Amino acid sequence: MNYKELKEDYQKKVDSLHFMVALSKKWVEELFKLKQNHQKVYNIWGGCYADEENYQKLNQFTQDFENYIKNKIKEQDEEFVKGAVYYEMSNYEYPYSRDAEEVLNALGFDEKIFEDKWFTEVWTKAEKQLLSDYDW
Numbered sequence: 001m002n003y004k005e006l007k008e009d010y011q012k013k014v015d016s017l018h019f020m021v022a023l024s025k026k027w028v029e030e031l032f033k034l035k036q037n038h039q040k041v042y043n044i045w046g047g048c049y050a051d052e053e054n055y056q057k058l059n060q061f062t063q064d065f066e067n068y069i070k071n072k073i074k075e076q077d078e079e080f081v082k083g084a085v086y087y088e089m090s091n092y093e094y095p096y097s098r099d100a101e102e103v104l105n106a107l108g109f110d111e112k113i114f115e116d117k118w119f120t121e122v123w124t125k126a127e128k129q130l131l132s133d134y135d136w
Contacts, residue, residue, distance in 0.1 A: 003084035066108035085126035
């Protein structure tokens with residue numbers, strides 16, 4: 001499975017979950033009912049909430065996604081990792097911003113990953129390819 005397929009699979013799993021968006025009166029009322037019944041309600045992001053079951057599933061899907069990438073780095077699967085870095089660099093307009101933090105966050109890492117020499121070399125290859133493809 002390449003990185004794009006992994007992302008698509010992850011997105012399908014996330015799309016299968018039930019989230020409540022507190023932008024309508026109906027969902028705000030449902031949130032209050034859950035809280036009144038002493039159920040846990042988690043704020044996921046920007047007005048989006050999940051009950052305990054869906055929150056735990058989201059965490060598991062995300063952990064599986066990130067672990068898959070970590071395993072590919074551990075296995076030194078250059079094709080997969082270079083493709084993942086390239087994909088997220090394209091997605092976050094890296095040639096324009098040169099913001100590594102956004103790219104790394106999308107992959108589930110922070111800048112400490114650059115302590116891994118192999119990863120840094122693959123990052124550099126993906127960066128050179130991307131800048132060449134985008135004619136920067």
